Amino acid sequence: MKRLLLISALLAGNVLAEDTRQLATLPLPAQESLRVEMIDNLVRLNEILELMAAGKVKEAGVLAESSLGESAMGKHRSKPLDARPGPHMPPAMHGIGMDGHKAASAFAKVAATGDRDQxxxxxxxxxxxxxxxxxxxxxx
Ligand code: HEC
Known part of the structure; x- marks a missing residue:
């Protein structure tokens, strides 16, 4: 039984090791800009969830718009081209990023009304x- 568990753990490891995601080749400075933005994204997302849980719906909306919404687009515009993630992304990947900004703004708009459920x-x-x-x- 123990051995069976070990084997299934190893198999699961193999599946994970085989990364079938598409490689987007971003220059190192662009990867670095993206990573900094991403770490902040997760922090902001958690803050938004905390505000929602506390019933502070409008505050959650304000934070979502400023940190993740369309207002947060173009953060890297003033950087040299090789430090800007967007222009080096495949168009479909960039599109998912745009969709995320739009979704944050759509959430923010409704949160501004105070309608928690919606x-x-x-x-x-x-x-x-x-x-x-x-x-x-x-x-x-
Ligand atoms: C358009 C694609 C895209 C979207 C949308 C996106 N990410 Fe990322 N994220 C990436 C890529 C690519 C990396 C790897 C960056 C690297 O290290 O080179 C990454 C890495 C991360 C990391 C790891 C950072 C580290 O510690 O190295 C976190 C956390 C993260 N993203 C959170 C988020 C959150 C939260 C959202 C949504 C609000 C989000 N991401 C949306 C592409 C995306």
């Missing part, structure tokens, strides 16, 4: 962009 129903559209991009693309 705002919650829009949150999975936002996380779907995170999941969709990570499931389809890698940078290394």
């Amino acid at each position: 705002a919650i129903s829009l949150l999975p559209n936002l996380t779907a962009a995170c999941v969709g991009c990570h499931a389809a693309y890698r940078t290394r």
Whole structure:
């Protein structure tokens, strides 16, 4: 029984080791910009969830718009081209990123009305962009 568990653990490891996601070749400085943005994304997403859980719906909307929404687009515009992630992404990958910004803004708009239930129903559209991009693309 123990051995069976070990074998299935090893098999699961093999499946994970085989990364079938599409490689997006971003220059190293662009990867670095993206990584910094991503770490912040996860922190902001968690803050938005905390605000929603506390019933602070409008505050969650304001944070979503400024940190993840369309207002947060173009952060890297003033950087040299090789440090800007967007222009080096395959168009479909870039599109998922745009969808994520739009989903955050759509959530923010509804959250601004204070309608908690409707705002919650829009949150999975936002996380779907995170999941969709990570499931389809890698940078290394
Ligand atoms: C358009 C594609 C795309 C979208 C959308 C996206 N990510 Fe990422 N994310 C990436 C890529 C590519 C990396 C790997 C960056 C690297 O290290 O080169 C990454 C890495 C990360 C990491 C790991 C950072 C580290 O510690 O190295 C976190 C956390 C993360 N993303 C969170 C999020 C969250 C949360 C969202 C949604 C709000 C999101 N991402 C949306 C493409 C995306």
